[in-house]
Amino acid sequence: MFVPAIVDNHGDPNSCVDGQFVYQRKTFSERWIPVRTKSLSTLAEGNEFKLTLHAKELRALLEGLVPLYRLHRVQGVPKGSKTFVQVDRVLAQLISKGGDDLTSFLKSNSEDATKTLLSLVNWLATSPDRRETAERLASMVPEHMPALTALLGLAAVKSALAHWRKNANKTSEEFWQKALSERAYVLSQVFAYPVVVIGTKAYVGGKLVDRTGGKETDFLLATESTDAVILVEIKTPQTELLGPEYRGNVFPLSRELSGAIAQVLCYRQTLTRKFDSVVDTESPRRLTLGEPRCIVIAGLSSKLSTQVMRENFELQRERVRGVTVLTFDELFRSIERLVMLLEGRS
Numbered sequence: 001m002f003v004p005a006i007v008d009n010h011g012d013p014n015s016c017v018d019g020q021f022v023y024q025r026k027t028f029s030e031r032w033i034p035v036r037t038k039s040l041s042t043l044a045e046g047n048e049f050k051l052t053l054h055a056k057e058l059r060a061l062l063e064g065l066v067p068l069y070r071l072h073r074v075q076g077v078p079k080g081s082k083t084f085v086q087v088d089r090v091l092a093q094l095i096s097k098g099g100d101d102l103t104s105f106l107k108s109n110s111e112d113a114t115k116t117l118l119s120l121v122n123w124l125a126t127s128p129d130r131r132e133t134a135e136r137l138a139s140m141v142p143e144h145m146p147a148l149t150a151l152l153g154l155a156a157v158k159s160a161l162a163h164w165r166k167n168a169n170k171t172s173e174e175f176w177q178k179a180l181s182e183r184a185y186v187l188s189q190v191f192a193y194p195v196v197v198i199g200t201k202a203y204v205g206g207k208l209v210d211r212t213g214g215k216e217t218d219f220l221l222a223t224e225s226t227d228a229v230i231l232v233e234i235k236t237p238q239t240e241l242l243g244p245e246y247r248g249n250v251f252p253l254s255r256e257l258s259g260a261i262a263q264v265l266c267y268r269q270t271l272t273r274k275f276d277s278v279v280d281t282e283s284p285r286r287l288t289l290g291e292p293r294c295i296v297i298a299g300l301s302s303k304l305s306t307q308v309m310r311e312n313f314e315l316q317r318e319r320v321r322g323v324t325v326l327t328f329d330e331l332f333r334s335i336e337r338l339v340m341l342l343e344g345r346s
Helices: 055-075 089-096 099-108 110-126 130-140 145-167 173-182 184-190 255-278 307-317 328-342
Strands: 002-006 017-021 024-026 032-034 195-203 216-223 228-234 288-297 323-326
Touching: 002 055, 017 055, 099 110, 110 130, 145 173, 145 184, 145 328, 173 184, 173 228, 184 328, 228 255, 255 288, 255 323
Parallel strands: 228 288, 288 323
Antiparallel strands: 002 017, 024 032, 195 216, 216 228
16 A cells, blocks of 8 residues: 655655555454565665556556645645545535635536535435534525425425326335335325324234234324324225226225225224334334324226216225225325425416
């Protein structure tokens, strides 16, 4: 390895980096330690020593040294213990600018600036100090935060809507469970009040002594204000809502939809009976049992091709006590209306 050192060279200030090559070996504990080598001055006449750097290695050496020369121009020889982080050229330019220069830079480098911003947003969302950082950000530019929040919220909702339009023909339950878990704010559109996702594939009880028979609901939600439990079962947009005609103009709910309703009701009963044993009483969020609401999201109302079929479906889903049956297109229609509202369209 090459070990550089920034130095003060009064005779030639631009020649400010010393360094030496060091041979190392790995120990049994996976640490690298220097290997003792002989000084070149000990070589006898006629002996020789050759050090070769291949093209890739030489390039890595040069790319590593150039930032040190730049650092010396700005910092001189750093005193004490300091940590420096080498950043991307675009990010370095971004950090160094301000005001009108920054605006001009962002306009002329929009693609690179967007990538950098996305990295910063990802860091903010996952950083252990994200709450404190967000509070500082909000306090520094309070007049811009409402507009920024609305802009990001609108973009997220429009992204969910685009994802729906692109994948409406997908027939995998796992795909839709994953899609909605990644866009949990879509589920909030089902309710007239804010909800939070407690878990996906959440265990609600039912295991036997041999650890079999456990029941897992697709989503376990809770109201933000009272922590009341909500169970959600997800099918697919291609799930049939009605079965074959039973008698003249009578269409029962399909086997798949009836099964989903029965399943979520069974989950509710199991959770009600086993609530104390499956809920973490030490968790900061203490769930409230009450009378858990159940949601089934399945099928497309647009596939109900006749007025008779629409009437049959509405008649039956409105009389399923304790379970709200919602179709995928109804769910995303509410998302579409939200986008229109946020964009000021009627």
